[in-house]
Amino acid sequence: MEKKFGLIGSTISHSFSKSYFDEKFFREGLRDYHYDLYPLKNVDELKKLLAENPELSGLNVTIPYKEQVLKFLNDIDPSAKNIGAVNVIKIQDGKLKGFNTDSDAFYETVEKWFPKKIKNAKALILGTGGSSKAVQQALKKLSMPFELVSREKSKGQHTYESLQKNKSVIAEASLIINTTPLGMTPDTNSFPPIDYEAISSKHYVYDLIYNPARTLFIQKAEMHGATIKNGLEMLQIQAEKAWAIWNN
Numbered sequence: 001m002e003k004k005f006g007l008i009g010s011t012i013s014h015s016f017s018k019s020y021f022d023e024k025f026f027r028e029g030l031r032d033y034h035y036d037l038y039p040l041k042n043v044d045e046l047k048k049l050l051a052e053n054p055e056l057s058g059l060n061v062t063i064p065y066k067e068q069v070l071k072f073l074n075d076i077d078p079s080a081k082n083i084g085a086v087n088v089i090k091i092q093d094g095k096l097k098g099f100n101t102d103s104d105a106f107y108e109t110v111e112k113w114f115p116k117k118i119k120n121a122k123a124l125i126l127g128t129g130g131s132s133k134a135v136q137q138a139l140k141k142l143s144m145p146f147e148l149v150s151r152e153k154s155k156g157q158h159t160y161e162s163l164q165k166n167k168s169v170i171a172e173a174s175l176i177i178n179t180t181p182l183g184m185t186p187d188t189n190s191f192p193p194i195d196y197e198a199i200s201s202k203h204y205v206y207d208l209i210y211n212p213a214r215t216l217f218i219q220k221a222e223m224h225g226a227t228i229k230n231g232l233e234m235l236q237i238q239a240e241k242a243w244a245i246w247n248n
Helices: 017-027 043-052 068-072 078-083 102-113 130-141 160-165 168-172 216-223 232-246
Strands: 003-009 033-039 056-061 088-092 095-099 123-126 146-150 175-178 204-207 227-229
Touching: 003 017, 017 033, 017 232, 043 068, 056 232, 068 095, 078 095, 078 130, 088 232, 102 130, 102 204, 102 232, 123 130, 130 146, 204 216, 216 227
Parallel strands: 003 033, 003 056, 123 146, 123 175, 175 204, 204 227
Antiparallel strands: 056 088, 088 095
């Protein structure tokens, strides 16, 4: 029986999700399973997508719809509800249930990568959208205090402008995480406007973007001695968690 899965977002031609699941289905002999990319100009196009694709069994959700998609759900997993963002939708009998696998995937990668020997570590999260919310939840689980940087004063402790005036904020953070789409294919020349001179070899810098593998953000951080990580491992872990949800 044919089953369809896919990814919704605004700009998604850069995504590795299709090749990841295509290879998975081929490896596991699932010839009737298909994964497609569904770029939506706005989140309301989801209704039409579902109507035209009754075989859809599951969707991944990416920027900028992880929060906007909540209004279409019939049910939401308690953890995703707590986070306030969804990156996986299970479709069963015409009903949509939302989950968040980003948070656990981020948690697993940081737990392995960030040294436990660093005492009193603090994190600085760039961005306040759906991906940021998943990261915040994971850092709470890790008992690591964090502060948020947003373009809007009301959404975080800092704006990018205020960071320029208070350089100690970056210097005192052990872990800096980019949850924004700045630098993501096709807009590879952009990067978060922070003071990279304040980054040193004591910093761990994590970009949730995985395409390109080396954004300008992590290149600039590495030039100042930081230990860097991109989002590819997180993508792979969250994809496997999504697959488990769809098949449960």
